[in-house]
Amino acid sequence: MVATILVGMLCAHLLCFSAMFLLISQRLQGNKMGMHYFATGNLLLGLAYVLQLAEGGPAWSAMSVVNHTLALASPIAYWLGAMRFFGQEVPLWRPVVVFSLAYAGAQVLVQWSMGAVARYAMLAAMSSTMFFVMAWTVVYGVRTFARDLRWEMFFFALLITGIGVLNAIKFVRLATGGLDMLRMDHTFQMVFYIYMSSLATLLPPAIIWLVLRRLTDELRGMAARDPLTGLLNRRGLAQALEAHFNTRDAAPAYLLLLDVDHFKRINDSHGHQAGDAVLCQVAEVLRRAVRRGDLTGRVGGEEFAAVCLDTDRAGAMQVAERLRAGMESRSMEIPGARAPLRCTATIGISAPFTGTASLDDAMRQADAALYRGKDAGRNRIEASARQAGVPAPDGGP
Structure with missing residues (x-):
């Protein structure tokens, strides 16, 4: 019961902040700083947890395939949003759709050849790998494209590493204990959902803080520069x-x-x-x-x-x-x-x-x-x- 409440709160946080990110992106004319991408990431992950609640437990169904696909597509959207925040012009829907179709096909193949445990373990392994790579990218950014956001980037890297560690532990537990450890009342699942609920509370305001800081820096830069030549005034x-x-x-x-x-x-x-x-x-x-x-x-x-x-x-x-x-x-x-x-x-x-x-x-x-x-x-x-x-x-x- 407690785990179900936690997942429900997680869904509410994700979907509400998805709407907020979308509203902010509509107010940011020109450079939206990836806010519409972050909105998409929150929406995908929120829908994945809605489907998980509807499933009620591990199962092999079209709903389960869509759930796993959305859960892994959301980090792709977050990653692309971070690239847009730092000025890289990257598309959103093509990478997300291509990845989603490929991963849905991979699920069918793994379920047919290796069984349900392997399919859920694949989700944990893919999630862990993605988040570890994201954390490494954030740390690398401190020395390159995000030098002005040193402490913020270390904060994000720490939180993202935590998700990677929990998914790595989930992979090991699935490989040794089977689907039983995915029960909603399992202690590990309770810890996992508490951590994810905490992230859903901490990360969106942190992203909004980064956007406000970037806007403030741009306004400060505009006040210090000649608009015609771009030189200092x-x-x-x-x-x-x-x-x-x-x-x-x-x-x-x-x-x-x-x-x-x-x-x-x-x-x-x-x-x-x-x-x-x-x-x-x-x-x-x-x-x-x-x-x-x-x-x-x-x-x-x-x-x-x-x-x-x-x-x-x-x-x-x-x-x-x-x-x-x-x-x-x-x-x-x-x-x-x-x-x-x-x-x-x-x-x-x-x-x-x-x-x-x-x-x-x-x-x-x-x-x-x-x-x-x-x-x-x-x-x-x-x-x-x-x-x-x-x-x-x-x-x-």
């Missing part, structure tokens, strides 16, 4: 610099400000759409010119910034020259234009600074140097007045 630069200076014994940083020469002429002659295309290509030049670990941002209309971290004055000047030369040699493809545009840029470099509090001062220094470069003829690099005696690099105007 001024706020994003300040946050990234704060993280840099707070987490290491950092060397002084140098701020480079780049302004596209005669950008107003481009807008006036070709329109704002062409101007936006130029800005996106300037952002690409900027990304290619800086070193790994440097920061890049757009801080004004046609004004861009690069922060050279852990370098010296010569290193910052080399980055500036790569950037100036990259702009000078770049052919800007503009929609509707008969020929590519050629643009140049003037770059101002600040004195070295060692903290986020000095960022505004570095901005003023680089801005002053930038406008000296504009007055001196454009398409050149100008260092801050505090960097006395620093000439422009060879090749610069």
Whole structure:
């Protein structure tokens, strides 16, 4: 009686959270983060336990075949949902249907050739294997695609490993004790259903927490980035610099400000759409010119910034020259234009600074140097007045 109540509660949890996941997926426009896949997984597993209650015990019937098939198809749906959560575009129904048909055929073959015990043992063995592989994938993800979710992934791996262990024990007990150990009042079955009911209570809120965290991270990222170019905005630069200076014994940083020469002429002659295309290509030049670990941002209309971290004055000047030369040699493809545009840029470099509090001062220094470069003829690099005696690099105007 107690086991029947536990399975009934498990069914209710699974089906209710399936509906909740589906409702959440409908509210997530665009990237649904796999929530509709998780809804399908819960639905399949919930229906499998409904059929188990309807069966009343081990039996050979079409209902039993469907029950076992749904029970194993649900981890496939969960696995695919996790892949969608981490950005992999994978289909849902084709893998689930192909697997379900193959496993239904395998059940018929095993029942006919080896008997009922072998068919139930096959379910336990397949379940155990699937969940162990899933747990290994989660642990692997901590070092690769889920580095930002370290503790959450370890939590999921622990719970999934528990399912694998229980199914492995069930396989051994079936092989040694037969179908008798599957009785609803058997102690092992009671432990199994208690654990599964606990998972049905813990895992869905944990999945919702992951979705909320991912949405929060995306909103934070959107607030820190320029929507046109994808570069950091001024706020994003300040946050990234704060993280840099707070987490290491950092060397002084140098701020480079780049302004596209005669950008107003481009807008006036070709329109704002062409101007936006130029800005996106300037952002690409900027990304290619800086070193790994440097920061890049757009801080004004046609004004861009690069922060050279852990370098010296010569290193910052080399980055500036790569950037100036990259702009000078770049052919800007503009929609509707008969020929590519050629643009140049003037770059101002600040004195070295060692903290986020000095960022505004570095901005003023680089801005002053930038406008000296504009007055001196454009398409050149100008260092801050505090960097006395620093000439422009060879090749610069």
